[in-house]
Amino acid sequence: MRRNWDAIWLVARREFIDQFRDWRIVVPMLLLITIFPFIADDTTRYAIGFMNRFGGDLILDNLIPFVILVIGFFPLSFTLVVALESFVGEKERGTIEPLLSSPLEDYQMYLGKLLVGIATPLFFSYFSIGIYLLLVSRRDVAFPSAYMLALIFLLTFAHAVLMVSSAIVISVQATTIRSANLLASFVVVPVAFLLQGETVLIFWGNEDVLWYAIAAVTLLAGLLVRLGLSHFKREYLLGREIDTLNFKRMWQTFQERFTGGARSIKDWYSREIPTTLRQLRQPLMIVLGLSVIAGLASYVWVIVNVPGYIEVSPDRIDGVRNFLNQNLANLDSLGDHLPAPLLFFYNARTTIFFLLAGVISFGTLGLTLFMFNIALVGGVMGAAQLIGFSPLLTFAAGILPHGIFELTAVILATAAMLRVGALLVTPQTDKSLGEILLLSLADWFKVYVGLVVPLLAVAALIEIYLTPVIIRLAFPYL
Amino acid sequence: MIETNDLSKQYNNDFWAVDGVTLNVQPGQILALLGQNGAGKTTTVRMLTALLSPTRGWARVAGFDVVKNPQEVRANVGVLTEQHGLYTRMSGEEYLEYFGKVYGLDEKTRRERSGYLLEYFGLADSAHRRSGEYSKGMKQKLALARALIHDPSVLLLDEPTSAMDPESAQLVRSEIARLRSSKRTIVMCTHNLAEAEALADTIAIIYRGRILLNGTLDQLKRDVLGPVEYEAKFAEAFELDGLELPEGVTLASRSATSLRFRVDAPQLTNPRLVSQLIARKASLVSFQEVSRKLEQVYLKTMADAQGVSHAA
Structure with a gap:
């Protein structure tokens, strides 16, 4: 067990280091996750002012949780590139073969990549949410309850697992980074729709219903992880079968x-x-x-x-x-x-x-x-x-x-x-x-x-x- | 040790990338796998690394079956891939450290092996620089060091000296030769025929997935180019009239001051042939074997194979 975890962590750690050494990844991400909460805060301020003038208490009460959910989703969508190119990127750069030729087990490699794929966007999401909450705490608006915050953090986590596990399945099946990036729409767009459904639940005003959303997204994410693990084969990353559609x-x-x-x-x-x-x-x-x-x-x-x-x-x-x-x-x-x-x-x-x-x-x-x-x-x-x-x-x-x-x-x-x-x-x-x-x-x-x-x-x-x-x-x- | 029997790989149910490859490479031997691009060398190596599963046939590497014990195979094989495959944002030292961990080496062994290999390949001074900043040759040396980090008993090397300067290439060749003497089993895919000739104990030529020839260099020369030829050079024109050639010796070609003989059993007939020439008062300057290169064997084999496939 310990040995397995060490191997998974070994793969993950290298990816972490590799990403954070590339300023082309780090700088835009930091800029985006830092700027967006300020924009969202300003927009929220105008929206609250508007609603205070014309009414709409139900929307007003749930506006901040909704914005938190959106801020959480935003970094997930653009950091998805890390997961999307996890396997296909290594394949294109020619670094995958030495790794595949090593005695690492398939699931150790897969879970290592999954861990990085989830942790990086999640870190950026929570970081972005943290900045926004800090800004909200300085305004004269109702701060969301700890229960609501916990639900939104859980939901963001479930979104991250869902999106990253889909992205990694794409990364294993795709033959080029270009095709993987094109296929990313099949991850981002459905999750954006899902987010709209969850927004309805938030504005409905019944927090407990969010548990159903968390359970459903987690179940789907779990199935996607299982799908990825079940069909991850070294041979398909190197073979020619997936290059042609017969x-x-x-x-x-x-x-x-x-x-x-x-x-x-x-x-x-x-x-x-x-x-x-x-x-x-x-x-x-x-x-x-x-x-x-x-x-x-x-x-x-x-x-x-x-x-x-x-x-x-x-x-x-x-x-x-x-x-x-x-x-x-x-x-x-x-x-x-x-x-x-x-x-x-x-x-x-x-x-x-x-x-x-x-x-x-x-x-x-x-x-x-x-x-x-x-x-x-x-x-x-x-x-x-x-x-x-x-x-x-x-x-x-x-x-x-x-x-x-x-x-x-x-x-x-x-x-x-x-x-x-x-x-x-x-x-x-x-x-x-x-x-x-x-x-x-x-x-x-x-x-x-x-x-x-x-x-x-x-x-x-x-x-x-x-x-x-x-x-x-x-x-x-x- | 590497053993394969009828090893074959089919893609998309219609294309045989490797078709019926049977090999036997003993510890302390180097097999050079020669062939055009796309002939099936890399696919063969990938099957021997348990990366691709054979469609037909079997292979045992370091005593393990590539299908039944893929993990054990990978743990005992060092692979130098066609592309160097370095993580360019890692330093040379970090890279070897990483693969040392991947192969499960303890910290002390990792440090010793990595230090030794960096030193041996002349990379010690650049060990802390990112490998992305290395020259092509340095990258290739680091990739070879990675293949050797766990001191494997079997080495599969795809173009080991490509992109290297002559000095570095010589260094790598010396290392390969040293590894052979320490009873490693080595398969080397290469387009460098001189390198194959210098290092390989046996040579296999692969064409469209099939092994056309497999044997020692001498066997291949004999099989493809015919019996060995010897050339006698004279100081002045030599008249051949009346010279009785011993049995098993035929005249291949002649000029005014030289004769070429095709000899079936040189040990037996050459002393008699030289004695006859001297007896005939020939002004013999030299008598030596005509040099025949692997390149001739390879080119003739390929020309024959292509001729056959074109005719078909």
């Missing part, structure tokens, strides 16, 4: 995996689909378990909390029933407003959206979106109970007929998406990151084309033409 070979690999050498559709369904489903056993169990939890939690939450927010009086219930009555009259002509093919298209598009969200977040965002959808089902059942309908009857009549197919399809697509994310962060010594992504996407498409699409098509037909009839039969008094 579309023909990529297509061949995808096609071979997708068809599995099946001779006919029947052969494909009888051989390939069962094999893929067996591989999905574990993600399926996870997705099923989480869907039960999300549905039940949402149902219970609605039953327990909604009466606290909305008064559930007999008059209001009557109002809701009347509303339903008027709207259920349109159920017979549902197909005119929403044709089955369009509904199928919407559902098919949603599952693809889950996949895209899953690929960029290693399954987590796709899974969250899926759970949100299931939570809606639980919420509808809870709401039904509150207005005096049987939740089970509501489920059996309004959801189950098409849900048997639709939920099965969505659960299968989500499980396949989760597998894509899990495979990306799982070490596989004989395959590159690109190969793993290609093969796992081929598996996803196998499930999508073979099962999800037909199931969603059937579900759309039932939802448009059969479910309204069953609802009418189940709730004749509406």
